[in-house]
Amino acid sequence: MDILLTAPEPELLCIFGTGDLGRSLGQRLLQSGYKVVYGSRRPHSCGPVPQGAQVMSHTAAAQSASVVFICIQREHYGFLEQLAPQLKRKVLVDVSNNLRKNLYPEANAEYLQRLTPEAYVVKAFNTLSAWALQNGPSDSNRQVYLCGNSTEAKEAVTEIATRLGFSVQDRGSLSAARELEDFPLQLFPLWRLPLRLAFGLTAFFFFYLLTRDVIYTYATQKKDISFRIMVSLANKVFPIVSLIMLALCYLPGVIAAVFQLYRGTKYRRFPDWLDRWMLCRKQLGLLALAFAFLHVLYTLIIPIRYYVRYKIMKENQTSELDTTIAWRSDSYYSMGILGFGLYVLLGITSLPSVSNALSWREFSFIQSKLGYLTLFFCTFHTYLYGWDMFLRSSYYKWYTPPGYMLSLLVPSVVLVLKLLLLLPCVDRSLTRIRQGWERTEPQDDSQKSLIT
Template sequence: MDNLSFGTDEVGLVDMGGAGTNGVGAHGKSKAAHNPDKVVAVLGSGDYGRAISRRLVSAGYNVLIGSRDPNRSKIKTLVRQTGATLTGQDAAIEEAAMVVVAVGRDHYDHLPLSLLQGKILIDVSNNTERRKGPHYRSNAEYLQGLVQDGKVVKGFNVLSAYALENGGLQGSKEVFLAGDHADAKMKVSEMVRAMGFHPVDWGNLAASRDIEDVPLRLMPSWKRPVAVVFGIFVFLWILAFFSFQICRNIQSGQWDENWKRIPLTNFNRVIAITALWTLAFCYIPGLIAAYIQLWRGTKYSRFPKWLDDWLKMRKQLGLIMLGLAGIHACISVAYITPQTTGWVYEEPTRFQAEVVVDANTTTTNTLTIYNNEFNWRGEFFLSMGAIATCLLVVLGISSLPSVTATLSWREFTFIQSKLGWVALITAACHDVFLAWHYMFLYWGCFRTLPIGPQYALYPPFIAVIMKLPLLLPPVDNYLQKIRRGYERGSQSESKKGNPL
């Protein structure tokens, strides 16, 4: 987590007269920066203004928070926690070349617009709803219209106050920028990198309309992962329906078998297999990427677009998988009994009883007393399922930004990679022990199609087979060398091989 220390440069601010106040620093003294390029004014002392100020201070900037009422004791206390300097708006603008406008569009007209002329203005505002139409102007374009000689750059609006204060490993978040002045965008890009984020140039200021719509989109990064998982679920549900309902009724010729099992039994089987497939699909793209890097001998060439998109959706796939696994676990607790999954329990006791039908008729029936104790396969089946569920919960929790921010890179990769693979293998073992008796001896519909526990293992098996060669020390060392920047066939390699 970032070290959010108070500022220490304490040099007197010039009293602007019109502002009516002197700058008050973190320790109640006036201060300013020696390097004018490292001075940033933030107009607005609300949650977002304080959050971006705190982040800028931690990045080495001297921040002046310009407030309409800098003498309020409550504002002084809140600003003191950021390490920034509290002053009037006029004084803050006068001292800084870059100004972060952290107020809403409705307040733009009340800013000291004449003082903003010639400044780099960073508009961080968002809309509450999408505004479209032939005469629509974004907030940034509206601000540019008010300050004709200013250099407005749209940015930071895709980051929440929480993301600014708790960057951690989430510092790789992208910050979209738009503006008509290349020099201004370059300086803002340098600021974005210093704060630990990645700037992405969307073009001229007209692109700010699209940037302002980004936070209003409904889970844009989830649409494709949800569609993929839903497609897998539908495919597996159709396969299960054909195997357990259509096929068995064709074989029996009765057409009254297993229909009542569709809502619960079929559903539980399908989401279990879907969860296992989805977990495997979280790791397969990384393996493909590793083989591509080994083949090309560099990490600097781009992956194919389909692989790049697949890599970007792994987090969403993992969280969806966790939800499906949780549903499966809840249903299984109520569903698994000696009557429904008798093969993981000890053999039941059977005896014959003579039943009186009427005064002149008796019949002999076989009665079964089920044993509630697991056999050895049932013990392993339940243990592997519990371990896999626990590990998946740990993976899900560690992917939350608030938790990720507290982890070192080594801790994060250990959980997501090492424990993730253990979770995949234990989940596969859970499936194997469930259907041990049927895994290698029994085939399903018409003795041709595989049964659920068999095809559930196909993607995990592919992932494990792809992973094994990468564990070999020569292969692993070469891959790590590439990921540290080595390029096969580069000039540096040629010079190393030919010192003359």
Template sequence: MLFPVNLSFVLLPKGMPRGDMAKPLLGRRNMESNPDLAPAAGRTVGILGSGDFARSLATRLVYSGFQVVVGSRNPKRCAGLFPSAAEVTGQADAAKKTDVIFVAVFREHYSTLSDLTDVLAGKILVDVSNNTEINHHKESNAEYLASLFPACTVVKGFNVISAWTLQSGPRDGNKQVLICCDNQEAKRTVAEIAQVMGFTPVDMGSLSSACEMENIPLRLLPAWKIPVFLALGLFLCFYTYNFIRQVLHPYIWEQKNKFYKIPVEVVNSTLPCVAYVMLSLVYLPGVLAASFQLHYGTKYRRFPDWLDQWLQHRKQIGLLSFFCAALHAVYSLCLPMRRSHRYQLINAAVKQSTLGFIALVVSTLHTLTFGWTRAFDENQYKFYLPPSYTLTLLVPCTVILAKIFFHLPCIHQRLRRIRNGWEKGRYVKFTLPSATGEYSSGESSSNV
């Protein structure tokens, strides 16, 4: 994938309305509130290339109020693919008519632009390309383009925006446009264009950041990597544990063949365990963070990296917990009701909320009620291994007890002061909400 791919690009016949795409993203009121953007809206912008991304980019620029000139090696053949308001001409002519040019061609075709070296001198080239593999080349595409055209100013940008987002507008996709360049003025110019198009420009620094920017579209769900591996690890652990108890133990001690349980029953008894523990892991980092704040007496001390990463992945962990619970419900439909009801756990929380913690408490009560009598039955300890539900209770019970501890008036008050700016060993003015909803100021010290 060299460019953000448009899998559903539809060419509309001339005269057919294009819906919201025909409306500029910034109206007159936005221009009045941002007078600095008005000059950018009427400027001429060039595009070198005639692929899907180039067509989507030209369409969005036209409907955002820009004059667009498209440079193509076959202008007559490609003219009908672009909006009628866009001028489609040869590459040399397009390069002469504008100072800002989007280079929407493949990296291996950069050398074909060598004939335009003199025409492109002193202009701003916006490189929108991506690679097929992470770190496929020693240098980024933008740096390579800059080495081919040293007289130009190369800006890396728009590579994380898909062609579909350009067609549908930023409301249906990521609004952020990452931009990097060694020239601040060129970076500001491209940022203004992105703003007029309705996107949010993000300054990524110098052109050396282009390599990292080009790797972003190639990473599959980067925020999900750790949670997914965590869920898979827990699943393998609990599956192995349940396999030993439910299949291997009867086979060795009773000579009973229960391998038929492997695809359904063992999986069905594993999924709620994973969902239950994952739901507990959503709230455990909050408990640890509160413990750190109470220990150091301040909120300004940085958490360890592992805890900081854990806190950032709580949403994904909660969603995976819900996914495992949903799979458990599906698997339960494959079993008789008398079997499936034994493993049902309530897990409807997908975000950090009171509802999620209530689900954790109810699940814990359900598990304790279900396993109370079995916990004292020696026949349940196969190979001297306790039932799987007793293992799942360790983390949830720890979280619930810690939550109760932190809600004790003396601990809760101290923790609330810390989170409002109070620091141990220092006199700090802070403001706390009163019972009536009003705020009162006061002073505190380590003796309070």
């Protein structure tokens, strides 16, 4: 302890490899007050290294420091096996990444540990960009994840990362290395399915409505209203997709409950498709919110549009004020606004820092209870929009139903199913199953919660 008290002598760190990664890292370490020595196969012809660093043979470099950064591509790890004696009891920091997932049967860091069984391998720094390694932390490059089997080795690396300005998160033993190596390769894995779904729904409803509105008008009246694509059509597609996707957030929960009721146990795994669906509910919901946001903006600019102003001017309003229409249109807007307000609330509580601050009871209250309320408001908003439209045959152009009717299918099913699940008798069974009760079990339920 006492050794560290006075401003310590700059510590010497070793880097194997003088490629870009090694060079960037070395530069940063030098700037942070460390001394750096490079280990190279050809110490005298290895290309430029940052000013102030030394270059030695691998053996000499390894012996001079207690921490060695391995800035070499995995394919060239082989030679480290011969260096194993020199690397004994050294901390080896594996910073490598692969070009794609599952390229090798084992993680790079685990491979390195196998080659040098008596070294203390720590996987770290690989989730940072080269830019961050050279220039220090910035957004989304602030956190260093590390894992390894030796606590002391992890502490040594933590000390270095902290001095470089990063904050460190320990991810456990070296078996987590694969996860860390896959992390920088990922590009929104949980967003893919929801994004594809959103694009699919958007494309479908766009062409469906294009046919019903623009093409139908042109075919029957020879009138070109294609200018309506930009706003009027978009503002039909967005709310439809938003409502369907919101309902699709809640459908898997209902299906899961039906599965549990049918099977009479919660301990059997759900089918894979349901699991995957449930995992991306948050992403589905956020995309639905994005579409709702666009719908709101598209709606609010209606009165400043040229076309609308033109139409208003042309209208000859002679009829009396119809209070039913006034009630209906105002309720329609109110439901929409309240639904959107709750939608935004759901979105805000999805922010990592907000959801972390909530207890799960609070989180599930918002995401489940308020979520269903949102779905109800938005569905009701759409029903009010439709009103008695479904009765009038003129709306079924070319025998197709208007888009809003299609959008009501899924949410109506979800709401009805949810209501059924809330019936006291069903709800009681479900609660018991979720508390661990199993229908096929011979034992009495009341004993389950006792110690056994």
